[in-house]
Amino acid sequence: MAEHQEHAEDHSGDHSQAFYLKIWAILLVLLILSILGPILAPHLEFGFLKAWMITLMTAFGIAVVKAYLVAANFMHLNIEKRYITYLLTTMLMLMLLFFAGVSPDVMKHKGQNWENVAAEAEIERALKAEAAAAAHGEHPGNEH
Amino acid sequence: MSTMTRPIATTRSATGIPTGKLAVWWVIGSEIVIFGGLLASYVMFRLGHPEWAEYASHTNTWFGGANTFVLLTSSLFAVLAHHAAVHGDGKTAAKWLLGTCGGGLVFLCIKAVEWTGEIQHGYTITANGFWSFYYTAAGIHALHVIAGCIIMLIIAKQAWNGKELQRVELIGIYWHFVDIVWIFLFPLLYIAK
Numbered sequence: 001m002a003e004h005q006e007h008a009e010d011h012s013g014d015h016s017q018a019f020y021l022k023i024w025a026i027l028l029v030l031l032i033l034s035i036l037g038p039i040l041a042p043h044l045e046f047g048f049l050k051a052w053m054i055t056l057m058t059a060f061g062i063a064v065v066k067a068y069l070v071a072a073n074f075m076h077l078n079i080e081k082r083y084i085t086y087l088l089t090t091m092l093m094l095m096l097l098f099f100a101g102v103s104p105d106v107m108k109h110k111g112q113n114w115e116n117v118a119a120e121a122e123i124e125r126a127l128k129a130e131a132a133a134a135a136h137g138e139h140p141g142n143e144h
Numbered sequence: 145m146s147t148m149t150r151p152i153a154t155t156r157s158a159t160g161i162p163t164g165k166l167a168v169w170w171v172i173g174s175e176i177v178i179f180g181g182l183l184a185s186y187v188m189f190r191l192g193h194p195e196w197a198e199y200a201s202h203t204n205t206w207f208g209g210a211n212t213f214v215l216l217t218s219s220l221f222a223v224l225a226h227h228a229a230v231h232g233d234g235k236t237a238a239k240w241l242l243g244t245c246g247g248g249l250v251f252l253c254i255k256a257v258e259w260t261g262e263i264q265h266g267y268t269i270t271a272n273g274f275w276s277f278y279y280t281a282a283g284i285h286a287l288h289v290i291a292g293c294i295i296m297l298i299i300a301k302q303a304w305n306g307k308e309l310q311r312v313e314l315i316g317i318y319w320h321f322v323d324i325v326w327i328f329l330f331p332l333l334y335i336a337k
Contacts, residue, residue, distance in 0.1 A: 015227070017224060017227060020220060020223050020224060020227065021220070023220075024216065024217070024219075024220040027216045028213065028216065031209065031212050031213060031216065034330075034331065034335065035205060035209050035335070037335075038335050038336075038337070055335070055336065059331035059335040059336055060331055060336075062331075063327050063328050063330070063331050066216075066327045067324045067327050067328065070216075070219060070320050070323055070324055070327070071320070071324065073223075074219055074220075074222070074223045074316070074320045074323075075316075075317050075320045075321070080161075081159065081160055081161055083159050083161065084161070084169050087169060087170070087173050088169075088172070088173060088176065090173075091173045091174075091176040091177055091180070092176060092180065094177055094180075095176065095177065095180030095181065095184055096184075098180075098181055098184055099184040099187070099188070102184075102185075102188065103184075103188045106185070106188040106189060106192050107188050107191050107192035108192070109192070119192070119193070122193075122195075123193060123194065123195055126193075126195035126198075126272070127194065127195050130195060130198050
């Protein structure tokens with residue numbers, strides 16, 4: 001018990017309750033920004049900065065920052081042994097490897113000597129249904 | 145419980161990290177591959193299917209935002225439980241863990257209301273590829289919330305009795321990971337429309 005208690009103290013850092021409250025408050029501000037970003041994006045466009053870029057930054061950029069704040073300060077990854085960071089980074093790399101290997105087959109529907117006829121047909125059918133539904137003021141999202 | 149009565153695997157540590165904590169980190173490592181694979185697949189399909197933008201427009205950002213708030217707050221409770229456990233205050237740690245568990249319960253209630261409305265509108269798991277991913281990803285995440293709550297109740301009971309206080313940190317690490325998964329699910333399913 002005493003040994004484990006020592007380990008807990010080793011990795012707790014010197015953070016006070018006020019420090020954790022501060023991190024939580026920052027997380028909430030980031031949450032509000034991530035919701036408001038895409039709503040305000042069309043009004044914030046200027047020059048090369050397009051609405052979709054603002055949406056990407058506020059939605060996914062902020063998600064990365066929020067995840068970092070939680071991992072570093074709540075999970076105490078910033079004071080954890082490096083072994084854990086290497087372990088988690090390896091897993092993230094495996095995920096990226098999976099994405100790099102599979103995404104061309106999923107995201108593209110045509111290539112050299114192959115064609116995903118079913119995917120193309122589904123996209124065509126769905127977009128036609130959406131256009132028809134929009135003309136009638138309906139929602140096509142639940143079609144089978 | 146004295147160290148002498150513990151199994152050897154519990155007391156030895158080649159990495160300098162307590163065995164229990166190392167095990168939790170390995171669980172999280174494998175969870176990254178599970179959720180990462182699922183979310184990476186979702187991103188591939190979302191980018192490859194322009195019609196999904198319309199399907200995604202029917203998710204309710206306010207439900208997703210409220211649940212993000214609930215999970216972030218429950219994560220705060222979990223780290224405060226850890227803080228109390230480090231100072232040897234098992235009873236306070238147990239109270240914070242119950243608060244964390246309460247957050248998990250509120251999260252599940254919001255999810256239940258949200259899903260009921262969506263299913264009633266015909267957006268079921270078989271409606272199309274987008275809704276299949278939506279229910280699968282959020283459903284697996286919700287199962288992790290349920291599992292976390294059950295384990296947390298067991299650990300809270302032990303902490304209340306001043307036993308195994310190191311476990312408060314372990315369930316906290318798991319809970320923060322569940323929070324991080326939701327931090328990425330939120331923009332993927334609710335914001336990118």
